[in-house]
Amino acid sequence: MKILLVEDSQNYLNEMKEILEDQDYEVVTATDGLKGLEALKDNTDLSLIISDLNMPNLDGLSMCRKIKSDNIPAPPIMMVTTEGSTELKRQGKEAGVRCWLIKPVVGKMLLSMVEKVIKN
Numbered sequence: 001m002k003i004l005l006v007e008d009s010q011n012y013l014n015e016m017k018e019i020l021e022d023q024d025y026e027v028v029t030a031t032d033g034l035k036g037l038e039a040l041k042d043n044t045d046l047s048l049i050i051s052d053l054n055m056p057n058l059d060g061l062s063m064c065r066k067i068k069s070d071n072i073p074a075p076p077i078m079m080v081t082t083e084g085s086t087e088l089k090r091q092g093k094e095a096g097v098r099c100w101l102i103k104p105v106v107g108k109m110l111l112s113m114v115e116k117v118i119k120n
């Protein structure tokens with residue numbers, strides 16, 4: 001299964017990519033929301049998007065809103081961020097975010113949520 005990982009922190013991107021690839025997920029990466037949208041259009045066989053919130057050019061929430069408003073075909077979206085306010089989570093839900101995880105996320109937690117969201 002193929003996952004799009006959108007994250008501007010290179011360390012975090014590499015860490016999550018490794019965790020996912022260890023479980024035989026195929027991982028496509030993008031370093032901001034704009035590149036995430038491009039990757040989404042280039043990869044029509046994605047099972048999941050995992051996105052950071054705070055990123056340059058286009059943040060994760062704006063990317064989700066764009067996907068929704070433009071009716072871009074997309075798999076479920078999981079947000080992984082340091083931000084955890086109720087208001088942001090509410091906005092995320094409204095923009096189509098299926099699951100919201102707070103950093104730092106340990107591998108086990110990430111993988112169990114990935115499985116859960118993909119299976120639903």
Ligand SMILES: [Mg+2]
Pocket residue numbers: 007008009052053054055
């Ligand atoms: Mg960031």
